[in-house]
Amino acid sequence: MIESVSLTKFYPPPIKSLLDLKSLKDFIKTPREEIPALIDLNFKVKEGEVFGLLGPNGAGKTTFCKIANALVIPTRGNLYINGYDSIKEHNKIKGRIFTIFGGERDLFGLFQWRVSVEKNLKFIAELWGIPKAEAEKRINYALELLNLKDKKNEWYQKLSAGMRQKVYLALPLILQPEVLILDEPTVYLDVFTRREVWNTILDLSKEFGTTIILTTHNLNEAEALCDRVLIFNKKKIAEGKPKELIEKFQALKMERKLLVKLRGKVETSNFNGIAEKIKVYSQNGFTYLEIYTKQDRLKDILAILTNYEVVDLQNETITLEDVFAHMCSLDIYVNSKVGEKVKKGVANI
Amino acid sequence: MVGISAIIRNVKVLKAFIFIQKEVFFSRRFDLLLQFISLGLNILFIGIFAKLITINANISQYGTSNYLDYLLIGSIIHNLVFLPRGSISSFVLGRVFPVLYNSPASLTAIFIGINAWRILWNLGLTLAITVIYILFFGLTIHLNLGVAIVILSGVLLIFALDMFSAGFRIATKATQDPLNWFFNITAQLVSGLYFPPEALPKWLQPLSKIHPETYILQMGRLTMGGGYSLGQILPSLVNMLVITGVMLLLGYLTFRWGFNKARQLGTLGHM
Numbered sequence: 001m002i003e004s005v006s007l008t009k010f011y012p013p014p015i016k017s018l019l020d021l022k023s024l025k026d027f028i029k030t031p032r033e034e035i036p037a038l039i040d041l042n043f044k045v046k047e048g049e050v051f052g053l054l055g056p057n058g059a060g061k062t063t064f065c066k067i068a069n070a071l072v073i074p075t076r077g078n079l080y081i082n083g084y085d086s087i088k089e090h091n092k093i094k095g096r097i098f099t100i101f102g103g104e105r106d107l108f109g110l111f112q113w114r115v116s117v118e119k120n121l122k123f124i125a126e127l128w129g130i131p132k133a134e135a136e137k138r139i140n141y142a143l144e145l146l147n148l149k150d151k152k153n154e155w156y157q158k159l160s161a162g163m164r165q166k167v168y169l170a171l172p173l174i175l176q177p178e179v180l181i182l183d184e185p186t187v188y189l190d191v192f193t194r195r196e197v198w199n200t201i202l203d204l205s206k207e208f209g210t211t212i213i214l215t216t217h218n219l220n221e222a223e224a225l226c227d228r229v230l231i232f233n234k235k236k237i238a239e240g241k242p243k244e245l246i247e248k249f250q251a252l253k254m255e256r257k258l259l260v261k262l263r264g265k266v267e268t269s270n271f272n273g274i275a276e277k278i279k280v281y282s283q284n285g286f287t288y289l290e291i292y293t294k295q296d297r298l299k300d301i302l303a304i305l306t307n308y309e310v311v312d313l314q315n316e317t318i319t320l321e322d323v324f325a326h327m328c329s330l331d332i333y334v335n336s337k338v339g340e341k342v343k344k345g346v347a348n349i
Numbered sequence: 350m351v352g353i354s355a356i357i358r359n360v361k362v363l364k365a366f367i368f369i370q371k372e373v374f375f376s377r378r379f380d381l382l383l384q385f386i387s388l389g390l391n392i393l394f395i396g397i398f399a400k401l402i403t404i405n406a407n408i409s410q411y412g413t414s415n416y417l418d419y420l421l422i423g424s425i426i427h428n429l430v431f432l433p434r435g436s437i438s439s440f441v442l443g444r445v446f447p448v449l450y451n452s453p454a455s456l457t458a459i460f461i462g463i464n465a466w467r468i469l470w471n472l473g474l475t476l477a478i479t480v481i482y483i484l485f486f487g488l489t490i491h492l493n494l495g496v497a498i499v500i501l502s503g504v505l506l507i508f509a510l511d512m513f514s515a516g517f518r519i520a521t522k523a524t525q526d527p528l529n530w531f532f533n534i535t536a537q538l539v540s541g542l543y544f545p546p547e548a549l550p551k552w553l554q555p556l557s558k559i560h561p562e563t564y565i566l567q568m569g570r571l572t573m574g575g576g577y578s579l580g581q582i583l584p585s586l587v588n589m590l591v592i593t594g595v596m597l598l599l600g601y602l603t604f605r606w607g608f609n610k611a612r613q614l615g616t617l618g619h620m
Binding site for chain 2: 009011012037063066069070071072073093094095097098099101110112113114115119120123126127128129155
């Protein structure tokens with residue numbers, strides 16, 4: 001459905017000179033430094049899949065969205081949507097792809113402020129060539145699903161920012177594109193609206209078979225919605241199902257953290273040689289322990305805890321956010337100047 | 350069959366644009382009232398101004414019998430010719446472009462659609478002004494093929510210039526539009542819009558001679574005011590059409606260059 005092949009983008013694009021004099025005169029330099037936005041990004045998204053693009057700020061998420069929309073020409077590589085090159089065969093993907101860019105409250109002025117929600121949606125449906133009766137049916141369905149039916153005749157400018165964002169989500173329900181790109185779709189939303197939006201995204205995927213590419217900084221969102229995710233920072237870092245990535249990370253992570261709440265005093269020497277580190281503090285008549293231990297010593301820790309009146313015990317759960325933070329910080333470190341020196345053997349970690 | 354369905358589809362897109370823009374326009378009723386007030390004042394002042402002024406120039410060589418006709422016909426032609434000003438820039442540099450670029454509607458239909466209401470409204474206003482000039486200021490006008498071709502050629506020239514300017518602005522990410530600004534301001538000052546070019550100081554007259562609007566106004570006044578036929582203005586018109594053709598080509602090439610440059614730089618749509 002979507003295939004990104006060696007997608008590379010540098011800003012500004014490399015300057016093509018008629019003669020390459022670099023080998024003759026070493027003082028000739030490019031006028032501006034090239035900033036990589038994407039480096040050899042490769043991945044495939046299957047039909048009907050919800051695919052998460054996760055990366056820190058400046059990772060290249062918006063550049064990817066722009067390339068998919070033929071607004072940016074990649075320096076190298078291709079992006080295929082349904083087998084069509086997003087740049088060279090742009091005409092063949094027009095109307096099949098719809099993008100809601102993040103952070104844009106008025107969707108690039110597509111929505112007219114002093115016009116009702118319904119008339120705005122009808123106008124966009126007409127641009128997409130949806131017959132009037134069908135458009136009306138879809139608009140009613142979308143507004144019902146998003147709990148916006150009572151806002152149908154309201155001027156768009158009278159809606160709150162969160163409601164406007166929900167109205168954007170009505171568009172893929174009405175236009176029913178094959179590919180939907182959502183660039184941070186819940187960025188301004190409260191918890192309740194965010195959950196409504198999540199349900200709509202899942203509906204789109206399950207009910208209409210829409211292939212969805214989701215970029216977000218909310219890792220809970222990615223974990224809840226995405227079938228697969230790609231963690232990248234200009235270049236690919238990891239790819240897979242969120243659960244699989246978490247399990248892999250869990251297997252790699254040797255140290256565990258246990259949070260224990262108990263009654264009475266604790267003899268920390270009992271944990272010597274078993275726990276790597278232990279923190280003890282008291283609060284409201286309870287004793288709290290933070291125990292850091294190796295995975296294979298968990299059994300021994302639990303055995304010691306049977307001697308105490310344990311009220312509560314929590315095992316630190318690893319989330320996609322932990323995996324993301326670990327992998328991205330590692331990547332940022334490896335690509336930093338210190339990391340370069342470590343790789344060359346000049347410095348140690 | 351495909352051609353007809355594409356035309357129907359484009360007409361529907363145009364209708365949708367006109368409908369939504371009309372909704373927005375009439376939602377600002379106070380603005381509309383103010384617009385009519387300023388228009389009324391404009392007409393009144395131009396009329397009074399034209400009656401009070403005496404110009405020491407041979408007005409009849411422009412095909413108009415008096416200065417009032419000279420000024421009024423000039424302003425009608427100027428308004429009509431400048432209708433497409435800013436149409437390309439408002440489309441490509443506008444925030445709506447990135448979404449519409451991927452819609453199944455044709456870009457031409459979207460482009461015309463985005464500008465349709467503004468052009469229709471301004472065209473309606475110009476026609477209304479013309480009728481007021483005829484009824485209340487005794488303006489005499491002639492309508493023939495020559496008038497239509499002169500105006501069309503002028504419209505295309507301004508469109509070409511706008512393409513040129515938009516290409517430049519997209520490539521350079523400029524928020525200002527110096528080219529259109531310069532063309533517009535010089536059109537008002539040196540092309541003979543308000544007074545004959547020979548009334549200009551000698552050192553400004555060469556600028557008047559190279560300004561395309563000078564010739565548009567000259568031919569427009571001769572045909573619309575003096576009733577000259579197409580055949581009578583043909584030699585000058587041919588030159589004008591050649592310049593328009595060259596400018597259209599240049600404008601298109603500059604626009605294409607700017608558009609592709611912006612796609613390489615990632616500045617299209619300014620997301």
